[in-house]
Amino acid sequence: MRKSLLAACAVVLLSAGWGETGQAAEDAIPVGVIANLTGTDVQSSLDMVHGAQAAADKINASGGIKGDKIKVIVEDSEYRPAAGIEAATKLFDVNKVSAVLVFGGSSVTLPIAEMAQPAGKIVLNTSASSAKLGDYPGTLYSTLPLDDIVGAQLGDYVAKEGVHTAVFIVPNNTFGTGLMDKAAAAFTAHGGKVLKEIAYSEGQPDYRADLQAVQRLKPDAIIGAGYGDDTRTVFRAARELGINAPWYVAYPSIFAVEDPKWMEGRLMGLDNGGLDSPLAKTLSLQATKQYGAAPRPNYYYAYDAMTLLGLAIEKEGTTAADIKKGLPEAVKGYQGATGSIDWDARGQRINPPMDYFVFRNGALQPAPAP
Amino acid sequence: MTAALRFESVTAGYGPITVLDEASLAMGPDEVLVVLGANGSGKSTVLKTAIGLTRLSAGRIMLGECDISVLSPHRRAEAGMGYVPQTRNVFADLSVNDNLRMGGFLHAAGLTRDMEQVFDLFPRLRERRRERAGDLSGGERRMLSIGLTLLLRPRMLLLDEPSSDLSPAMITAVFDAIRQIRVETRIPVLLVEQNLQAGLSLADRVCVMVRGRVALEQAAQELNREQLHALFLEGGVRLS
Amino acid sequence: MLQILINTLIYSGEIGIIAVGVALSYSVLRFANFAHIQFAVVGAYLAFTLNQFLHCPLVLAVILAAVLTGGIAVTVDALVFSRLRDVTPEGxxxxxxxVALLLRSxxxxxxxxxxxxxxxxxxxxQIGDAFFTSLDVVVVVVAILAMILLHFLLYSTRLGTALRALASNADLAATRGxxxxxxxxxxxxxxxxxxxxxGSLFALESQLAPNMDLIILLPVFASVTLGGLSNVFGAALGALGLSLAQNLLIGVDFGSWFSANSWSVPTQFRDFIAVGAMVIILLLRPYLARRRRAV
Structure with missing residues (x-):
């Protein structure tokens, strides 16, 4: 009796599922969005979902793609690789989406790309920046530049600022050393000399021992990457050791400044830019009206990803193979919310618009480009 | 007359092991009671139980009119019981001076004068007062262990095999010291000994332990050597 | 070189004050107390709370935190360790x-x-080409004062001598009253x-975090092992020796010995010295113990 009841339930559930996907295939194009709706960094994630939705709404409002509307299906990754994989599996197998937009760190995005590649699906990365994401050409496309690109930009920037000798200080992880390698290559290509590369282990209480070499070598500048408490401890060690060289860093907003007085004018850096485009301004106003606050940058990266996806589908069709063919076409001449997007052969963003900053009066202030 | 120390059917041991099995004995207020017995007969345990270092599971221990069965060792020391263990009988990591100071822990006032008396009794210790007790010879250690017990100002002494591991000359010196203490203070002494001759030279009365029980309790003069021998057939006692 | 010596003093000061407590409790109770590290973390947080939220002057906050943490340690003993008298050291x-995990969470x-x-x-x-801060000076001075005070407590007071007596021979101590x-x-x-x-000095020099125990744990236990486990001032010397070895390893520019390039051992190898020292001491312990008996 119980067995047959269970079977009946299963049939009902299955048929419901069939019905949904069947319908979606008829008059809507399903697109997956994987975001962490629970877990850490939920607000940025929600902004990303809103951005993707805004782009889909715009496409649907103008009549959809050849009459078919885009249907956004959101799944939770909980900022855990396992949950991300589960969400992707469900979207690919049950909802039959051809492409997913992913919000999350590299720890979530990489496994999804790893499973999407053999499945022949498309992943649009809107927030992760690990250089390893470039290893999935034809599967993973990014609307923000990866760390290797930003690293090269950093090396160019420091050289153009007239720095001849530099010491690198980065955390000893793929983010830090990956960025360092690209920045060092770009810096030496401009004739700069790298005196020493210091990769410190994370979470240490004190970095004075690491920085003592800098004291001896007296470089023109320190080039760095890093984030959170460790950067504060690093700055503190530099201050206490009397190291007065200026710091040039990637993503200065994720650094923790230790002593604002000492840091005044000493910390400079570059970050992803292009968010001052007219489109971004319009979107910002719209989102503020809708959600009560100006959205974070994730909103714009997701908006561009969804728009590019729509363009690719319009050009070539709805299957993953169509989209793969359509995306490089779609990006040509595209002026998005995050500026003009150039992709290299891998589908990774090059020559990205960069914003430059300098730390003054207790906060990062916009600085002119070199 | 009330006994200075009395065991009333005492059963005691260590952890799960029972050593004393309903042992009863009494020590008069001015006598030397020598506890004899083969190895493992429980004679050292009599002393450890008296001072409170064993687990007491039945019976009572009376100090004069007081039941001290539940008192902790440091309370029994406060009550005037001076215990000298056979082994580990000094603070090896402390200097001779500090050892004596700890012996007089309960009597800080007048400690200097008391220490001088100990040095008079054992002049060797005076020479070595700054040395680590662990570096002393066996005989010196024994002297120190008795000396630091005297600083407790004991009203009775519990001595565990003061002759063990000592040279004959040293045994004589130690027993002379005990005799001198007796002459000066008249305090009762409960003495556990393997060395029959040395033990009997001091004894007023003798009790013999066999397998955790008191098999014989007798005045020293009335002691029948043959009977004693029979009780010791298990060996381990020098009867020469 | 001067810088290496200065760094050695600072680090060994922070570690040494914590390590002496581990050795002291080992000498009396004969077990390695891992909860001790947590006392350092608790103390640091108490000092932080008193200083930042209740606006105590820093010195007073640290002294109060020390007294309160001492009270917490006594309470932990009354609730837990005093009930384990017959349990093996491993237990x-x-x-x-x-206890450490409970305090940590x-x-x-x-x-x-x-x-x-x-x-x-x-x-x-700055002295010569060596840099340090006024806080470093305070840390080293406090560490030295703390060691002098502990030495005075243990060797020149009646209670301190009694504590050493208890560590040396617990039964004999009890029967002395x-x-x-x-x-x-x-x-x-x-x-x-x-x-x-x-813990407070450690937090003042760096930062407070619930996981700072993991950073303190290894050097502290390595110092105590180097010092011979139950030797209080051996632990302090162990901290000094360990700190010197660590700072020499990571502070010396080995690259300049062989070439024009600068190369030194990455600082993450600092912990390897601590682990290595512990392994060597534990391997040599039976041999050292035999030697000591033979002497």
Missing amino acids: KMIVSWG TMGAIFGSSSRVFGLEPASL IPARRMVSLMWFICGAYAAIG
Whole structure:
């Protein structure tokens, strides 16, 4: 009796599922969005979902793609690789989406790309920046530049600022050393000399021992990457050791400044830019009206990803193979919310618009480009 | 007359092991009671139980009119019981001076004068007062262990095999010291000994332990050597 | 070189104050107390709370934190360790892990997992080409004073001598009228207070985080092992030796010996010295013990 009841339930559930996907295939194009709706960094994630939705709404409002509307299906990754994989599996197998937009760190995005590649699906990365994401050409496309690109930009920037000798200080992880390698290559290509590369282990209480070499070598500048408490401890060690060289860093907003007085004018850096485009301004106003606050940058990266996806589908069709063919076409001449997007052969963003900053009066202030 | 120390059917041991099995004995207020017995007969345990270092599971221990069965060792020391263990009988990591100071822990006032008396009794210790007790010879250690017990100002002494591991000359010196203490203070002494001759030279009365029980309790003069021998057939006692 | 010596002093000061407590409790109770590290963390958080939220002057906050942590240590003993008198040293050690985890999660629940800073702005000082801060000077001075005070307590007071007597021979101490329970409480108080001072110095020099215990744990236990486990001032010397070895390893520019390029051992290898020292000492222990008996 119980067995047959269970079977009946299963049939009902299955048929419901069939019905949904069947319908979606008829008059809507399903697109997956994987975001962490629970877990850490939920607000940025929600902004990303809103951005993707805004782009889909715009496409649907103008009549959809050849009459078919885009249907956004959101799944939770909980900022855990396992949950991300589960969400992707469900979207690919049950909802039959051809492409997913992913919000999350590299720890979530990489496994999804790893499973999407053999499945022949498309992943649009809107927030992760690990250089390893470039290893999935034809599967993973990014609307923000990866760390290797930003690293090269950093090396160019420091050289153009007239720095001849530099010491690198980065955390000893793929983010830090990956960025360092690209920045060092770009810096030496401009004739700069790298005196020493210091990769410190994370979470240490004190970095004075690491920085003592800098004291001896007296470089023109320190080039760095890093984030959170460790950067504060690093700055503190530099201050206490009397190291007065200026710091040039990637993503200065994720650094923790230790002593604002000492840091005044000493910390400079570059970050992803292009968010001052007219489109971004319009979107910002719209989102503020809708959600009560100006959205974070994730909103714009997701908006561009969804728009590019729509363009690719319009050009070539709805299957993953169509989209793969359509995306490089779609990006040509595209002026998005995050500026003009150039992709290299891998589908990774090059020559990205960069914003430059300098730390003054207790906060990062916009600085002119070199 | 009330006994200075009395065991009333005492059963005691260590952890799960029972050593004393309903042992009863009494020590008069001015006598030397020598506890004899083969190895493992429980004679050292009599002393450890008296001072409170064993687990007491039945019976009572009376100090004069007081039941001290539940008192902790440091309370029994406060009550005037001076215990000298056979082994580990000094603070090896402390200097001779500090050892004596700890012996007089309960009597800080007048400690200097008391220490001088100990040095008079054992002049060797005076020479070595700054040395680590662990570096002393066996005989010196024994002297120190008795000396630091005297600083407790004991009203009775519990001595565990003061002759063990000592040279004959040293045994004589130690027993002379005990005799001198007796002459000066008249305090009762409960003495556990393997060395029959040395033990009997001091004894007023003798009790013999066999397998955790008191098999014989007798005045020293009335002691029948043959009977004693029979009780010791298990060996381990020098009867020469 | 001067810089290496200065760094050695600072680091060994922070570690040494914590390590002496581990050695002290080992000498009396014969087990490695892992909860001790947590006393350092608790003490640091108490000092932070008193200083930042209740606006105590920093010195007073650290002293109060030391007293309070001493009280916590005594309470932990009364609730846990005093009931384990007949348990093996290994058993007690495992229980101390449990206590450590409890204290750790309590700290995490109260203060959250993000790190906190005292926000001091010490002055930068310079001797020759060696740099240090006024706070470093304070750390080293406090460490030296704490060692002198501990030496005075243990070697020149009646209670301190009694504590050493208890460590040397517990049964003999008890039968001399030394109240073991009260002395053990005193010992826990000293341990807790010293851990709190060490933890506070550590936090002042870097930052407060619930996971700072993991950073303290290894060097502290390596120092205590180097010092011979139950030797209080051996632990302090162990901290000094360990710190010197670590700072020499990572501070010397080995690259310049062989070429024009600068190369030194990456600092993450600092912990390898601690582990290596522990392994060597533990391997040599039976041999050293034999030698000592033979002498």
